[in-house]
Amino acid sequence: MFGLKSASLFGDTKKLEREIDEFVDIVSEVGLVFKSIVPTYLNHSANGKFEEMVEKVKEMESKADKITKDVEHTLYEETLIPDARSDVLRLLEHIDELIGMYQGNCYHFSIQKPNFPKEFHQDLIELTETVVNCVESLCLTVRSFFRDIKSVRDNAHKVTFYEKESDIKFSSLARRIFDSELPLDQKMHLRYFVEKIDRICDQAEDIADEVQIYAIKRSV
């Protein structure tokens, strides 16, 4: 009886480990796609490819949702990690929201089609890259929470670094937009997009802070 239970315990554990790894992989991949989506959008000639990439982000988001639900069910049904279960589930939900933010940005680009003049392209691409780097560092932080608790702090520190970078780039770009000769409605529209991209970093930083607290709680 206990032997079988033990075998199923280790089987569930391995399956869950894989699912959580896959979930973090998705976050990272969505970021990489997003990094290409912005320049692709700005390059109007490749709109077909842009929509294709948006569709890909949507698929990845659905996959991440499914994994979150699976993990949630298994953790509760098998009463695994009772001391850290609620923390892990909250963490996955918040990361899922992050994927949702990426997806939301893609949809807004697709539906509202903001008109970014060429002079802002490079700044917008750089802001996007910083945001994706920030989320990449968050992925490392989350992976270390699960496997190597000692590295959580170092990785979380990188998230904070990129978040500050992103704030600087956001402020600079927003300032340049409002200093330009564009009509106010377009300025507001562009600012909305820049701000929405920057918010991804804020969410990543909040999650990194959360992970640091969970890591302290998890300390053996």
Add this chain to the structure above:
Amino acid sequence: MDITILIFLFGGLFLGWSLGANDAANVFGTAVGTRMVSFTSAAIICSVFVILGAIISGAGTTETLGKLGAINALPGAFAACVAAGISVYLMTKVGLPVSTTQAIVGAIVGWNLYTGSSTNIQVLVTILATWILCPIIAGVTAMGLFTFTKRFILNRKLHILRLDAYTRTALLLAGAFGAYSLGANNIANVMGVFVPISPFTDINISNLFIFSSKEQLFLLGGLAIAVGVFTYSKKVMYTVGNDLLKMSPVAAFIVVVSHSIVLFLFASQGISDFLQSINLPSIPLVPVSSSQAVVGGVIGIGLLKGGKEVQWSIAGRISLGWVMLPIIAAIVSLIVLFVLENIFNLQVSF
């Protein structure tokens, strides 16, 4: 078998039941309290291994208890067990984790006082000394094991889920070891006083194996402990697992292992003989308190973490309980013996 003998044995079974409800809860308390092991799994493993420990290795501590005071009449043994059982029950009602060990020692001293038999002071001092040593050894063992395990886990970079699976398995194994050690060490409390006056005879099973009267007594005691585990230990397990210190599952495992090592040390004839053979002082085979071992282990880990998280007021109350219990048991023993002798006209000693 005479029905009166069964009634008298009931005293020991009552004490066995309270041992199952309280002491056995100590073994799996931290595991069940941290929700790493279900109560049913804990109760089954605990019962099986307590019985095995009692039958296979229960003899050593029984001898020591016999030396403290050889109760030579069944009503006297009954009185000692009932007195110990009542005392443990009273302390449990107050919410203090106590052990049958302290109660039975108090009750035997009570019998000695009542009947005018001499108490072997040397044995008594040895037992009292182990009660002080037991939580200290458990605490120090827990500190050492915890430091080592923590370092090992951090260096191995185990996934949180895999660590969880390993910890569960380790808790079950450590719990089984703990239950075995408890059976070996504490069966003397339950059935020790009946050994010199055992109503059973040896059973020869197909000329292969002799099931001695002592082993039959221990099996009966083990079964009583198992009933205690199943019927009353759940609440105590949650109390032990959560109240004194909020523990991680790994810390829970360390507490169980430390507790089990201490109980095993004080019950193992083999270790005692080995130490003697290399000219080291042998470990006295004394029934120690599982509550003291567990509390010692928990406090050891708490101290390692700086001591701030330990509920010192609860620890103080528990210590007071340890001092009070043998005294209360001795007094209750005197009362029960008086009642048996003067109201029921029973001979409590020869």
